[in-house]
Amino acid sequence: MRFSLFIQDSQDAGAAVxxxxxxxRAALSAGHSIRQMFFHGDGVRCAGVDLNGDAxxxxxxxxxxxHTIPLLACSTWIEKLGVVTVNRIQRGSLGQWCDALDDSDRxxxxxx
Amino acid sequence: xxxxxxxxxxxxxxxxxxxxxIDAALATLAFDHELSIxxxxxxxxxxxxxxxxxxxxxxxxxxAALYHHGxxxxxxxxxxxxxxxxxxxxxWLDVVPRTDICAWLGGVEHVLAF
Numbered sequence: 485m486r487f488s489l490f491i492q493d494s495q496d497a498g499a500a501v502x503x504x505x506x507x508x509r510a511a512l513s514a515g516h517s518i519r520q521m522f523f524h525g526d527g528v529r530c531a532g533v534d535l536n537g538d539a540x541x542x543x544x545x546x547x548x549x550x551h552t553i554p555l556l557a558c559s560t561w562i563e564k565l566g567v568v569t570v571n572r573i574q575r576g577s578l579g580q581w582c583d584a585l586d587d588s589d590r591x592x593x594x595x596x
Numbered sequence: 597x598x599x600x601x602x603x604x605x606x607x608x609x610x611x612x613x614x615x616x617x618i619d620a621a622l623a624t625l626a627f628d629h630e631l632s633i634x635x636x637x638x639x640x641x642x643x644x645x646x647x648x649x650x651x652x653x654x655x656x657x658x659x660a661a662l663y664h665h666g667x668x669x670x671x672x673x674x675x676x677x678x679x680x681x682x683x684x685x686x687x688w689l690d691v692v693p694r695t696d697i698c699a700w701l702g703g704v705e706h707v708l709a710f
Binding site for chain 2: 490492524525526558560561578579581582583585586588590591593595
């Protein structure tokens with residue numbers, strides 16, 4: 485099955501990132517694939533985090549890199565919340581997210 | 597194109613969630629996905645219009661606009677409305693038993709919850 489993950493809260497606002505990491509690891513190890521991870525709303529704050537300071541977020545980004553999974557943060561919300569992007573999470577658009585919906589069997593949302 | 601469902605379960609006090617859900621709904625429609633929207637739990641509070649300047653009144657207006665932008669169905673849990681004493685009077689809104697919300701969840705291909 486092909487999943488896309490929708491992450492709606494920042495790494496310090498609860499368990500959204502940790503849950504996404506756990507889900508992604510389990511899904512990949514079970515032979516599923518992940519089409520995209522998209523950070524939206526408060527979740528875009530993850531793009532402004534020094535990965536050395538957050539083990540779960542760093543592990544999620546490393547996992548995405550290892551499996552060439554696009555990691556995108558909504559550019560509109562980045563601007564709206566004034567986030568300065570500092571890590572490997574790329575700016576993306578809701579259009580890219582909507583494309584991923586077409587290619588995914590299931591979307592899983594994560595929030596605090 | 598997929599049938600996308602957006603489920604609002606948070607009230608107006610979580611302004612980011614409501615705004616993010618409306619953004620996602622508009623993008624979904626713009627990219628020609630079929631969209632339906634449900635309100636349950638505190639999410640039904642987004643259907644209550646208040647003072648013109650209050651953020652949740654703005655959200656209620658934007659949600660109303662989603663129907664005109666092409667959302668195929670908007671539905672709200674009767675029990676959740678009754679618990680809060682809310683009686684939204686919108687022609688485009690189906691007020692349904694909670695069980696119908698569950699059936700709706702089973703009928704859409706992707707669900708985004710806000």
